[in-house]
Amino acid sequence: MYNLVQRFTDDRRAAWVAFAAVGILLAVLPFLAEAGLGRSWVRILDFALLYILLALGLNIVVGYAGLLDLGYIGFYAIGAYVYALLSSPHFGLHLPLWVVLPLGAVIAAFFGALLGAPTLRLRGDYLAIVTLGFGEIIRIFLNNLDTPVNITNGPQGINMIDPITVAGIQLSQTHTVAGIQLSSTYSYYYLFLVLTLLLIFISIRLQDSRIGRAWVAIREDEVAAAAMGINTRNVKLLAFAMGAAFAGLSGGLFAGFQGFVSPESFNLMESIMVLCMIVLGGMGNIAGVILGALILTILPEALRYLGPLQELLFGRVLADPTDLRMLIFGIALVLIMLYRPAGLLPSRRRARELQPEGDAVQQEQESLHDARR
């Protein structure tokens, strides 16, 4: 912890004050959201945290190791279905949380390695399309494994999944702590917050570890990395497995939080969304990834206010806000990328790489991250 603080500033006391301020802000955030914006926003915060977890995982695969993965949501689906199958009336199994969550992460990691193994030789866009196909295969299987043996309950999905219970406290019920009533969305918020902080910590430590540096080396130049003695096969597999484990964990949380899973939640668009989050925020940079995830979760929700806004401006609703919402979302995506091609908060290393001027730099940049030929 001390190292982390020192990273921000040399002034230890100021750092602790800043830490405490952020901590308090995060703790009261749901209350502020409910007071300022309404009850539904606490739930949106929960989802934002889930997406941060997902984005942090994908950041390992795409941001650190430079492996473009378009089937990432498949691992999320695996985590969610592991939880749903082992902890719902569907099979009559009700395994406890500390069994199903890690199990989901481990199984997802296994599938991550499984996907990684045959695709190690592929580069760039070929890898993208194979991972995309893999994600779709998982979704199609989830959709169709209801006959002849009903495993996943097909398109109807699985409902009445057990809510998450931590240390005997059922998070789906309202609790009173120190005179304050906490409804379930609040409890989930704090659980997700703790896990998010944990994974942020893991991400930061990974980034600076031997493995993290190996990932970056592979991203920059695989041949050179191999020449430096990095076992590229194992390190790449590890990136896949690690990213998948993050996704499996968040999938399990999603299932417990939502109480319902169906294959439709895990389509390609979701994978693309998570990818957009990390690219938009700034690949390889944890703060950027978090920012991207927050923006892309909150923006579509905020755009729901377009209806009332139109009434305010024009006196009536000119265009259905639900129709306009995604349109504006798309425009925002394009605009942000046009003005900040490296993302909102590019990682320091990448920012350096993106300094224009000079053919040498440009050539280096062209040979970067791509694996073109």
Add this chain to the structure above:
Amino acid sequence: MDIFLQQLINGLVLGSVYALVALGYTMVYGIMELINFAHGEVTMVGAMVALAVIGAIVASGVGMPVLLVMVCGLAAAVLVCAALGFTIERIAYRPLRNAPRLAPLITAIGISIILQNLAMLIWGRQYITFPPILEIERYNIGGATITSIQILIVLLSAAIMVGLLLLINRTQMGRAMRATAQNRRVAGLMGVNINSVISMTFVLGSILAAVAGVMVCAYYGMAHYYMGFMLGLKAFTAAVLGGIGNVGGAVLGGLLLGVIESLGAGYIGPLTGGFMGSHYQDVFAFMVLILVLVLRPSGLLGERVAERP
């Protein structure tokens, strides 16, 4: 045997459409090394525009011959899509030509979201049906049927592909395109106007997409604002299968994917003893893709590239 023949015919028809769309992906990729994710949406816009024009002509009660109506619809679709392709490249890709590789991917996704939602605002969420003006003849070949529209689709796409190959291999424009694909900077030094070549590539690809879109909506008799997504995905798969960046590969990949899908859908039930039904069709396509890429990482006709120059 007749099931086999029937599925083969259906597969070839489907494959021709895939191939047309795949050509658009592969041409853009060959020149810019960019996955134009918005390409499927361009196909959708082509279908929608054609339907709107054809519907309007039919509704106005003008007694035009069917062929002329179709040509009007097709022309409108081609014009709109060509303009669209040109605009997309200008707005979303040109400013990012020297940006990190994933940046244009995200703008492509943004553009495709925009196009989808614009189409939804303009044409609504429901399926739009093709007016019943086509008289479809059925022919019998060895126990399988083939319709006139299927024949037309296969012939038209074959003609377009031959035309495209001639354009790429025999004309000045084509040579400029090939040069740009090999090395953009050197081609520029040799006097090729890179910007206009790239614009031209997008326009060409979009025209092919428009034709494919019209074919799809005439074949299935309907169009939908979301149809571009899956079609684009399949076509991209086809392009990668054949070796992305390779024009012949896109055609081969498209046809192969169409046939594999149809045959897979027709036989997967009996093969697995009823365990897997025809809704596993898509799994089949992706499985084949993964297998091919694992065995031949650069696609069927893709050049084997060295690790690094």
